[in-house]
Amino acid sequence: MDFSKIEENFQRLKEGEITPKDGLISREDALELFKISRWEDYLKLFKLASQVRDYFIDEIEITSTIHVTNICKITPKCLYCGFAAGTSKAGYYKPFRLSDEDIKRCAIAIERSGICRVSCSSGHGYQGKEVIRALKIVKENTNLEVLVNAGGDLTEESIRELKKYRVDTICCNLETINRELFAKLKPGESLDRRIEICRLVKKYNIELSSGLLIGIGESYRDRVDHLLFLKKLDVDEIPVMGFNPYPGTPMENHPRCSSLEQGKTIAIARLMFPSIRITSPTPTIGPELVQIALLAGASNVATVIPENYPLDVKGVGNPKTGNLREVVRMIRELGLKPKLRDSYDKGGSHKNV
Numbered sequence: 001m002d003f004s005k006i007e008e009n010f011q012r013l014k015e016g017e018i019t020p021k022d023g024l025i026s027r028e029d030a031l032e033l034f035k036i037s038r039w040e041d042y043l044k045l046f047k048l049a050s051q052v053r054d055y056f057i058d059e060i061e062i063t064s065t066i067h068v069t070n071i072c073k074i075t076p077k078c079l080y081c082g083f084a085a086g087t088s089k090a091g092y093y094k095p096f097r098l099s100d101e102d103i104k105r106c107a108i109a110i111e112r113s114g115i116c117r118v119s120c121s122s123g124h125g126y127q128g129k130e131v132i133r134a135l136k137i138v139k140e141n142t143n144l145e146v147l148v149n150a151g152g153d154l155t156e157e158s159i160r161e162l163k164k165y166r167v168d169t170i171c172c173n174l175e176t177i178n179r180e181l182f183a184k185l186k187p188g189e190s191l192d193r194r195i196e197i198c199r200l201v202k203k204y205n206i207e208l209s210s211g212l213l214i215g216i217g218e219s220y221r222d223r224v225d226h227l228l229f230l231k232k233l234d235v236d237e238i239p240v241m242g243f244n245p246y247p248g249t250p251m252e253n254h255p256r257c258s259s260l261e262q263g264k265t266i267a268i269a270r271l272m273f274p275s276i277r278i279t280s281p282t283p284t285i286g287p288e289l290v291q292i293a294l295l296a297g298a299s300n301v302a303t304v305i306p307e308n309y310p311l312d313v314k315g316v317g318n319p320k321t322g323n324l325r326e327v328v329r330m331i332r333e334l335g336l337k338p339k340l341r342d343s344y345d346k347g348g349s350h351k352n353v
């Protein structure tokens, strides 16, 4: 693989001859990069992607999570899902819906820990009402930035409501744009509905997060086409989520996506989208492997739980979530700067709410 052309494009970007929206690589380059397998090529790819991230982004963001409800009315359930009630004994399994008071306690604990951003997510069947409820409570009680994720469950009206209550980002993951695969893995859902929601989010000038679930049987071509499609949607954030099987689900025997494969996808996304937020959720890469995502050019680590969190949290994609202290240590070990409030260094995550 010849990296010199990408280096030249990076130089042109720094000199203003091209813009971040142009990206640094073509479709063909991306396909070539997905085929690399020699460690020398991985190191060159990661080095370039990290340099590009560091040129545009000073601090690594950390996003915590509040799971508002795991009661999901989609039937049949998505084949990989271990989050919704009744899907996997390693997940929550029992149905729950957080009370307003619990949402408030979680949000205050997150803010006190030093974290600046939270994701509030719910299953389907509420037309966005559950995430609107959470957003209102978080914004009334904290200064946290809020991403909401209700997948394909939003309506135009609920998007307008979310805007009214100052949502920062709306996430609607397409997971894969291979239609056959989407229909097989998500038989109760519609890809077109999700695409429509992404368009509506942009229509209302709200930051759009939309990510890829990888290692589910898609080809490299599918991944490249998906990233190009996200470019057309003008996404502001791309979560890269490696498949990690939940026991008891129809995909429990499907192999886990390796951290290196996730790193490669993050790095290629970074070269295509030099300046946006690229997210690695800790459960999908494996909380202990966050550094691979950071070496590959990720700029946000998600599903990070502080010590003072008042409830038990399971990850989406893998029950193991990232602990705040561990994540901060891993970011700092690489000479990077985590984005935190002052309360972090005053021991905020050890204080009870």
Ligand code: SF4
Pocket: 072, 073, 074, 076, 077, 078, 081, 082, 083, 084, 122, 123, 124, 151
């Ligand atoms: S992945 Fe999301 S939409 Fe699918 S069953 Fe699970 S909670 Fe419901």
